Amino acid sequence: MQHARYQRLKLIMIFVIFALPMVTAWGMVQWGIGIPAAYTAHxxxxxDVPSLSEWPLVAPPENDQQTWTLAFDCSSDCLLRRDELWRLHRALGRDAPRLQRLRVGGTEEALPGETISEWQHQPVWHEAQAIWLMDPVGRPALAFSEHADAADILQDIRHLFKVNPQ
Structure with missing residues (x-):
């Protein structure tokens, strides 16, 4: 009799062990417990920016549908920022070919790997010195303010490249 109870207890424990993750997942989804509510991106x-193909640019960049675009507005003094973004691009290492830089505005000549264009007219969503990361199709993925740290931008780009392999 004791042996039969022990065998039943073992069988019940096996069912509990396999059912517990399913019940836990259902509870997390049902009541929202343990699910992160905030984004981790910097x-x-x-x-609220249109697709890159809809931007009013004099010379829109060419895209091969595999390259991400880091676009930044350089309508005012941006010497330091464009140098930071060039260094950020180099810091990507073997993933650097997956990113192209588009500078809108500025009078300085282009740094290596940078495309320059101008606004035909400044759109209403335009922000001075803002940085936008566009996916390979040209849709906006992230937007950064003029005060965003280059290390944070690099971390976000690396994360996006990791979760979106070629």
Whole structure:
């Protein structure tokens, strides 16, 4: 009799062990417990910017549908920022070919790997010295303010490259 109870207890424990993760996952989804509510990106994830093909640029950049675009507005003094973004691009290492830089405005000549264009007219969503990361299709993925740290931008780009392999 004792042996039969022990065997039943073992069977019940096996069912509990396999059912517990399913019950826990259902509870997390049902009541929202343990699910992160905030984004982990340093940039703004909710970007109110049109697709890159709709930007009023004099010379829109060419895209091969595999390259991400880091666009930044250089309508005012941006010497330091464009140098930071060039160094950020180099810091990507083997992933550097997956990113192209587009500078909108500025009178300085282009740094290596940088494309320069101008606004035909400044759009209403335009922000001075803002940085936008566009996906390979041209849709906005992240937006950064003029005060965003280059290390934070680099971390976000690396994360996006990791979760979006070629």
């Amino acid at each position: 940039g703004n994830v909710k970007v």
